[in-house]
Amino acid sequence: MTSTDELAFPLEVDYSYADLSREFRDVRSGPDIARWQELLPPLHAPTLGEGGTPLVELDGVFVKDESRNPTWSHKDRLNRVTVSAAVGAGAPGIVVSSSGNHGASAAAYAARAGLDALVLASAESPPAVQDFLRAYGAKVLSVPSEGRWPLMRQIVERLGYHPVSNLTVTHTGHPFGPEGYKSLAYELHDQLGRTPAAVFVPTGYAELLYGLWKGFRELRDLGLAEGAPRLYSCESAINAPLSRAFAEGIAAAKIEYTPGSRAYAIGAALSGYRGVVALRESGGAALTVTDEELDEAQRRLAGQGLWAELSSAAGLAGYRRLGQRFDGPVVCVSTSAGFKDLGVGTAPPETVDASWASVERLFI
Amino acid sequence: MTSTDELAFPLEVDYSYADLSREFRDVRSGPDIARWQELLPPLHAPTLGEGGTPLVELDGVFVKDESRNPTWSHKDRLNRVTVSAAVGAGAPGIVVSSSGNHGASAAAYAARAGLDALVLASAESPPAVQDFLRAYGAKVLSVPSEGRWPLMRQIVERLGYHPVSNLTVTHTGHPFGPEGYKSLAYELHDQLGRTPAAVFVPTGYAELLYGLWKGFRELRDLGLAEGAPRLYSCESAINAPLSRAFAEGIAAAKIEYTPGSRAYAIGAALSGYRGVVALRESGGAALTVTDEELDEAQRRLAGQGLWAELSSAAGLAGYRRLGQRFDGPVVCVSTSAGFKDLGVGTAPPETVDASWASVERLFI
Structure with a gap:
């Protein structure tokens, strides 16, 4: 596959999988993604303790809370x-x-x-x-x-x-980017003690989506996991280039960017080949969610103690949109923290009297 | 010790330490503080995956990054x-x-x-x-x-x-509060593989300080750790009730609250008996730090990739203020994330041309 002026294909990182040590699966002690070093590019940069984020059960699905990373996102x-x-x-x-x-x-x-x-x-x-x-x-x-x-x-x-971000006409991203995201797949398999049935992924340029897929595919192909999950991309309904590419059976799409969604972190105008690969190979699908569906999913997460960024709620919103049952655990990735939303911190509080009447008004 | 109208003593939680299982020290697998259940009150409330935060080395000290908790604080x-x-x-x-x-x-x-x-x-x-x-x-x-x-x-x-917060005239807090904080001591001992020499703690009402002390004291008294660290309370220089109580040799102090510090999260007007106990029993001391010292410590942390709340930088600021060498690892607890600071999000960005001249101006 050769890139053209209108379509760029990504570079792919390969490993000498046959040389993987037997201990790979047992290395669970490291406090950061270096625990998976054998299947990652060289980690020259010092760690900030990334990864190792918790999996929180909520209404029958598992939420992978990526706001627990060093800068509070995946x-x-x-x-x-x-x-x-x-x-x-x-x-x-x-x-x-x-x-x-x-x-x-x-x-x-x-x-x-x-x-x-x-x-x-x-x-x-x-x-x-x-x-x-x-x-x-x-x-x-x-x-x-x-x-x-x-x-x-x-x-x-x-x-x-x-x-460390994209320079090409359709999205390829840094070739090492999805390698880092593979750690999320390894961790999920570890935490669940099995392969999930489906993973719902907030999707902008689909680097996270592809990284997850590559990680699960490796575990399966190495015989370290049974099967692989279906992956679902969850894009904003207003700008959904991957959905277009997937529907049209093309490698990547460029769309005219439409402003208006508050989910600014997943607002992409172009997709990349990797997104299509992840959906096709995993047997998943491309989903879109409206801002109202994101609001609802964000409220549900917060109502269980997780204040996610609006865009981060796309995983749960996509799962609810699809409305399908799966034979096995379902994971919704929540990528980031609510502090980063538009509108946060714009309204100063209104002070009231410290009286019982003030309390009663809250319950009317 | 009996509480009076002017001084309140806290309730203390005791355990049947003699019945502690041999496995206590080996239980490292849990993803939340329930791993330490044997030395905690009953955990009826479901977890959000609290604890298990990373220890990041920085300029010769270890920073315990508590912004990595479910709501991004200790x-x-x-x-x-x-x-x-x-x-x-x-x-x-x-x-x-x-x-x-x-x-x-x-x-x-x-x-x-x-x-x-x-x-x-x-x-x-x-x-x-x-x-x-x-x-x-x-x-x-x-x-x-x-x-x-x-x-x-x-x-x-x-x-x-x-x-779940204080109701008494001097600070006692919820009796179970410091029990939760004990998990921080257990984790630190685990992560370092030994007892630290000193721990510097951002201090408002000193619940965290006492919880750390009680955890380390338990490990020592149970023969699970060698010795215990010196603990240092790090209060705002503008309002430092624990420093006053410690200096005057009294159980707790009430001061007139002086506004003006930007470190609003550690701005306390009253201290509690537990803070004095932690400092005295550990052989530590009460330190105070100015807002300017906090700014400097916050910049140092961010310059290594950790954006701490201003109040959270008090641990590192206190360590630098003290300027003492220790024979063993030093830990500065960083309690929370920079997003919570006064002034964050108040200045809209200024857009410039996407020209090389705009880049050059950055380097002048």
Whole structure:
């Protein structure tokens, strides 16, 4: 498969699987994704303790709470590995195009590794997320989205910074990105003591989706797990390029981006070949969810003690949308924390009297 | 020791230590604090996967990153146990007086356990934290601080809600609170493979400080650990009731609260007997840190990839303030995440051109 001006295929990382040690399955002691080192690229960047997130049962499904990572999203699994690539390449810094979790996570791992970080953000992400991006000492530029990728390419060429997000016309991402996400599949198999029947995945560019698939496929092909789960991509109904590509039987789709969804973290205008591979090979499907369905799923999660970002509730929303029963455990991945939502922190509280009447009004 | 109108002594939880199973030290498999059930009160409330947080090495000290808990603070260790007490007592709900982490955590565990939650907040906490308090479906009342405690007592009496924060004239807290925090001591001993030499603890009401001490003391007295660490309370320099009580050799102090510190999560006006016990028995000391020292410590943590709340940086700030070398590992507890700080999310970003000139200006 050869990339063209209109379609880019990703690089794939392969391993000498035959040389995998017998101990691989028993290595459960490490506090971070290095416990799976044998099936990961070299981890040159120091850890922040990513991974090892809990699986919380809720109304008959399991929620994998990825807000429990070092920068409170799943992106830390990816950035441990991509920043490791930057360290391995001897780059003086990393550059990333991101409006939120990916950028902050890259900045945190770069800081930890002693590399510079430059984040090309958009002004659309919430102000608290802008502070999050800046917290780790990265240089942050808020630039209009259409100019982000050309500028990123210039930064790579002129400064020698290592890019840890996409540079291609359809999405390929950093080749090491999904490798970090594989750890999520290994962990799920470990925590459940078996292969789940289905996994529902909040989906923007489908790197997480593909990483999960590759991890489960490896476990199956290595004889370490029975079968593999069906994977379901859960995109915003307003912008769903993977759903289009999957429906049309094409490798990747570019759509015109429609603003309006509050689920900004999964708002993608282009998909990549890997998303289609994950859905097709796993026997899953492409789902879309409306903002109202996301609101409902977010409320359900919070009503059980998990305050997820709106986009992160897409896994549970997709599962409920599908309405199908499975013969085995169902996992909904929740990617991030509610603090990162649009609108959080905009309304100052109204102070009331410390009287019994104030309490009674709450119960009317 | 008998409580008076001016000084309240806490209830202490005791165990039948002689009956502790031999396996206690080997139970490392649980994904939450239930792994230490034998030395905890009954855990009636379901878990959200609290505890098991990573220890990150940084400039020669270890940072225990408690922002990795279910509601992104150490308070989840306490609330699993106190909400369990509410469930065990058959209460229809819980009530808590808190401006931040404690309230949100109590609301999350109450929601998970199917109990109502009523939070008496103050209007001084940041708007994002107000949203955090409301996220889990709790009823939230922002009332002036002087009226919070009398109103809380009324709620307990009239609604039968179980109080999970303090109701006494000097601080005693919920008797089960420090029991949950003991898990932090067990984990630290586990992760280091030995007893640390010193632990620096962000300190408001000193429940965390005492819980840590009780956990280490138990390990030592049970012969499961060699010795115990020195514990250092790290209070805000502006309001430091424990420092006063410790210096004056009294059981607890009440001070006039002085506004002005941005470290609102450790701003206490009264201390409790347990804080003095922890410092005295461990051979530690009471430290205070200024907001500027907290800023510096927060920057150091973020510069290594950990975005801590300002108050949470008090552990590292206290260690740096003390400037003493220890013969063994030093742990600074970092209690919570930067998203909860005053001022986060208040400044909208300035968009610039996606041009090379914009990049160059960053490097001037």
